[in-house]
Amino acid sequence: MGIPLTTPPSCPLCGKGEPIAFHRDRDREYLQCPQCRLVFVPPGYVLPPEEERRRYEQHRNLPYDEGYRAFLHRTLDPVLRRVAPGAEGLDFGCGPGPTLALMFEEAGHPMRTYDPFFADHPEALRRRYDFITATEVVEHLHHPGREFGRLFGMLRPGGVLAVMTKRVLDRERFATWHYKNDPTHVGFFADATFEWIAAQWGCGLEFEGDDVAVFSS
Structure with missing residues (x-):
């Protein structure tokens, strides 16, 4: 239970x-938030880093699991349609098994990875990229405003940022939504939230299916 x-x-x-x-x-x-429509938990409910990492280590997302790869195609395919051959990318929040980066490399795209727990390579955050992916990441961010600013700052002109996360639909469905029950999920985005982000950073925005938002710089 969090702090009141x-x-x-x-x-x-x-x-x-x-x-x-x-x-x-x-x-x-x-x-x-009445301005950007983000739904979030107060800081008192945020897990300490060691507990957060322990929960992430329980994930079993293996690079050659065909089911997991099929899931990641929901991000891979929209990005491949938008970038040139050989475009360079960053898988931000890649987790302990950076499968999406491997899939992009198999498609001919040089990749770097970053994750504060499993791929803490700060030099990767000092480069610029043609595209950045964040799959099942933004719902975990404690400071999403700061992180989105950093991500957009790493995109080259004409670059693409693809974000996969399940979106808030309304208050009634949120009440029974399994997605909110993961204690590492602390921020929940609606269509209007992504539209606010696009306007704030002057980007184009397209939705791909129910859980992928693609920003273009």
Whole structure:
């Protein structure tokens, strides 16, 4: 159980300081920013790093698991349609088994990886890329505004940022949504949230299916 709120926190994406109550279950409370529409948990519910890492290590996403590869094609295919042959990419938040990076390399794209727990290569964040992918990552970010700024700053002109995460639909469906029950998931994005991000950073935006958003710089 998290620390009870005394003063509502600012939105971790846009910084607005007047979030509204959105939902509460037996484990956590959820707020929504009226400006960017991000739904997020207050800082008191964020897991300590060692517990967060332990939960990620329980994931069993293996590079040659065909089911997992089929899942990642939902990000791979839209990016391949938008980038030139040999375009250089970064798999941001690649996890312990960077399968998507391997799939891009198999398609002829040089790749770098970054993950604060499993591929902590800060030099990868000092380069620029033709495309960046973040699959099942942004819902884990404690400071999404800062991280999106960093990601867009690493894109070359005309670059692509592909984000995969399940999107908030409405308050009623959120109440029974399994996605919110993972304690490492601390931020939940709606279509309107991604539209706010695109406007904030001056990017194009297209949605691919139910859980992929593609930004173009």
